[in-house]
Amino acid sequence: xxxxxxxxxxxxxxxxxxxxxxxxxxxxxxxxxxxxxxxxxxxxxxxxxxxxxxxxxxxxxxxxxxxxxxxxxxxxxxxxxxxxxxxxxxxxxxxxxxxxxxxxxxxxxxxxxxxxxxxxxxxxxxxxxxxxxxxxxxxxxxxxxxxxxxxxxxxxxxxxxxxxxxxxxxxxxxxxxxxxxxxxxxxxxxxxxxxxxxxxxxxxxxxxxxxxxxxxxxxxxxxxxxxxxxxxxxxxxxxxxxxxxxxxxxxxxxxxxxxxxxxxxxxxxxxxxxxxxxxxxxxxxxxxxxxxxxxxxxxxxxxxxxxxxxxxxxxxxxxxxxxxxxxxxxxxxxxxxxxxxxxxxxxxxxxxxxxxxxxxxxxxxxxxxxxxxxxxxxxxxxxxxxxxxxxxxxxxxxxxxxxxxxxxxxxxxxxxxxxxxxxxxxxxxxxx
Amino acid sequence: xxxxxxxxxxxxxxxxxxxxxxxxxxxxxxxxxxxxxxxxxxxxxxxxxxxxxxxxxxxxxxxxxxxxxxxxxxxxxxxxxxxxxxxxxxxxxxxxxxxxxxxxxxxxxxxxxxxxxxxxxxxxxxxxxxxxxxxxxxxxxxxxxxxxxxxxxxxxxxxxxxxxxxxxxxxxxxxxx
Numbered sequence: 001x002x003x004x005x006x007x008x009x010x011x012x013x014x015x016x017x018x019x020x021x022x023x024x025x026x027x028x029x030x031x032x033x034x035x036x037x038x039x040x041x042x043x044x045x046x047x048x049x050x051x052x053x054x055x056x057x058x059x060x061x062x063x064x065x066x067x068x069x070x071x072x073x074x075x076x077x078x079x080x081x082x083x084x085x086x087x088x089x090x091x092x093x094x095x096x097x098x099x100x101x102x103x104x105x106x107x108x109x110x111x112x113x114x115x116x117x118x119x120x121x122x123x124x125x126x127x128x129x130x131x132x133x134x135x136x137x138x139x140x141x142x143x144x145x146x147x148x149x150x151x152x153x154x155x156x157x158x159x160x161x162x163x164x165x166x167x168x169x170x171x172x173x174x175x176x177x178x179x180x181x182x183x184x185x186x187x188x189x190x191x192x193x194x195x196x197x198x199x200x201x202x203x204x205x206x207x208x209x210x211x212x213x214x215x216x217x218x219x220x221x222x223x224x225x226x227x228x229x230x231x232x233x234x235x236x237x238x239x240x241x242x243x244x245x246x247x248x249x250x251x252x253x254x255x256x257x258x259x260x261x262x263x264x265x266x267x268x269x270x271x272x273x274x275x276x277x278x279x280x281x282x283x284x285x286x287x288x289x290x291x292x293x294x295x296x297x298x299x300x301x302x303x304x305x306x307x308x309x310x311x312x313x314x315x316x317x318x319x320x321x322x323x324x325x326x327x328x329x330x331x332x333x334x335x336x337x338x339x340x341x342x343x344x345x346x347x348x349x350x351x352x353x354x355x356x357x358x359x360x361x362x363x364x365x366x367x368x369x370x371x372x373x374x375x376x377x378x379x380x381x382x383x384x385x386x387x388x389x390x391x392x393x394x395x396x397x398x399x400x401x402x403x404x405x406x407x408x409x410x411x412x413x414x415x416x417x418x419x420x421x422x423x424x425x426x427x428x429x430x431x432x
Numbered sequence: 433x434x435x436x437x438x439x440x441x442x443x444x445x446x447x448x449x450x451x452x453x454x455x456x457x458x459x460x461x462x463x464x465x466x467x468x469x470x471x472x473x474x475x476x477x478x479x480x481x482x483x484x485x486x487x488x489x490x491x492x493x494x495x496x497x498x499x500x501x502x503x504x505x506x507x508x509x510x511x512x513x514x515x516x517x518x519x520x521x522x523x524x525x526x527x528x529x530x531x532x533x534x535x536x537x538x539x540x541x542x543x544x545x546x547x548x549x550x551x552x553x554x555x556x557x558x559x560x561x562x563x564x565x566x567x568x569x570x571x572x573x574x575x576x577x578x579x580x581x582x583x584x585x586x587x588x589x590x591x592x593x594x595x596x597x598x599x600x601x602x603x604x605x606x607x608x609x
Contacts, residue, residue, distance in 0.1 A: 105486070107486065115460055118459055118460050119458065119459075119460050121459070136486045136487065137485075137486050137487035137488070137489065137490065138486040138487070138489040138490060139471075139489070139490065140490050141469070141490070142463070145461070146461075149459070149460075149461055153459060172464070172467065173464040173466075173467065174461075174463075174464050177461055177462075178461065202464075203464075206464065206466030206467070207466065208464070208465060208466045210462060211462050211463075211464055211465075211466070214462045
């Protein structure tokens with residue numbers, strides 16, 4: 001009797017746990033409060049600024065010295081990463097361009113120009129620079145890795161695979177992190193995560209702070225893709241232990257507070273901190289999403305407008321094109337959205353860009369065109385929840401209801417990643 | 433009409449702001465600097481820089497010196513004759529093939545007896561002292577002809593001393609400046 005009661009109690013506890021766990025908050029401010037402190041970032045920025053000052057003084061004493069110019073170009077590119085100030089990236093580019101026009105054909109300069117172009121999402125430009133570097137031949141290892149990166153963005157998967165096979169061993173970090181991307185783009189999420197775990201183990205073992213942080217924060221993102229919010233959270237915390245100024249990890253925690261814990265207040269608190277030290281347009285979009293969830297239409301509209309205004313500035317080039325495309329579609333500026341999607345496909349012809357093109361065609365009333373694009377370039381070629389979500393709506397609204405629902409159900413499995421607003425919307429579509 | 437309304441409804445809802453990975457918003461991949469690879473090697477100043485083409489750099493930098501002569505002497509020879517088409521012999525009496533076979537094995541020889549110098553008119557490659565004018569010596573051997581008097585505009589880098597005095601004690605180099 002006792003035993004039965006025990007078993008019964010156990011079953012009840014397990015059942016209760018099953019029901020309660022999903023809503024149990026994961027993010028606890030005591031875990032990460034110490035990182036919501038501007039000191040961490042300020043210290044890094046100050047160190048960088050003093051190095052910039054040192055080389056600026058050297059350059060001032062010897063104008064046109066390309067060694068000093070190269071040093072500064074690298075430092076300004078790092079400055080952009082820390083401060084989000086896009087003008088620093090342009091400064092880096094103008095130094096590199098000055099060297100390249102005076103002393104063309106330096107592989108290191110071409111690699112840096114390509115890296116900056118990738119950061120600016122100018123993938124065609126990046127491809128030109130890095131192909132030139134590969135052609136020259138010096139330091140081919142790095143050039144080939146970068147060419148593989150660009151090839152993946154430019155939709156040349158086969159070339160990327162061949163390059164990687166040629167230059168890297170399966171046991172190397174450089175190889176593994178690119179293999180992750182190949183798996184990710186092939187909708188092999190579990191394999192991608194396993195590979196990223198291997199790369200992260202190598203990064204940890206290397207003792208290198210930057211690659212440990214990078215690997216852990218990426219791995220945390222990927223646990224998020226799998227819907228494993230708890231694991232994702234713990235991994236963000238580990239990333240922050242390596243880099244207390246890790247903005248991406250803090251943003252990830254904000255997403256968990258919002259999307260999993262349904263605690264918009266805490267998410268907003270983290271985001272407002274991030275905005276105060278790192279003024280980039282991205283956070284407006286996240287805040288708009290939260291406001292939409294809270295059904296605060298006015299606030300959502302304000303944040304969207306801020307994002308549209310800032311992210312459309314010419315200084316950002318292509319960096320926010322995919323978000324601008326989605327947002328313009330929503331704001332009823334479908335023809336502008338379509339133009340942006342076309343640009344994005346030219347720059348980055350892979351399934352995610354084609355999905356934007358299909359979505360924009362659909363919003364412009366061109367259903368058949370949207371379906372053709374989806375069939376040819378998207379469906380079965382990516383597992384990105386956003387693509388599944390939009391493809392599902394297009395299919396369903398264009399008379400292919402069963403296929404649409406299939407896509408939407410797959411998207412719903414990633415409801416943590418898509419966020420509660422999209423999840424609610426998908427559920428509505430599935431009920432119809 | 434129905435669809436128009438639905439799209440309108442979507443207006444607030446459809447923005448699937450998925451939380452994208454670093455490598456989508458910032459597609460740049462990090463460099464693993466923890467793994468060591470042979471990237472460069474140099475013994476005689478500027479020889480690798482001048483005689484090895486960009487396309488051959490990686491190969492030269494990862495070839496052990498004992499194999500460099502066989503792999504690169506011919507290429508060095510071509511480069512020498514491209515730099516100085518009138519080359520016959522130099523002040524050491526070496527013809528092009530002999531000279532470049534010496535250069536292609538990029539090591540710094542040192543004599544354990546006698547004076548340490550790159551070239552002082554009497555001793556040749558018995559080592560290298562900090563104040564040796566190595567670049568001018570190399571220019572002289574490449575362009576100066578058998579007497580060292582040819583192409584006078586090309587045989588001196590016109591830098592006669594370091595811009596800061598060397599130290600008399602370890603580490604002997606001038607302090608950073």
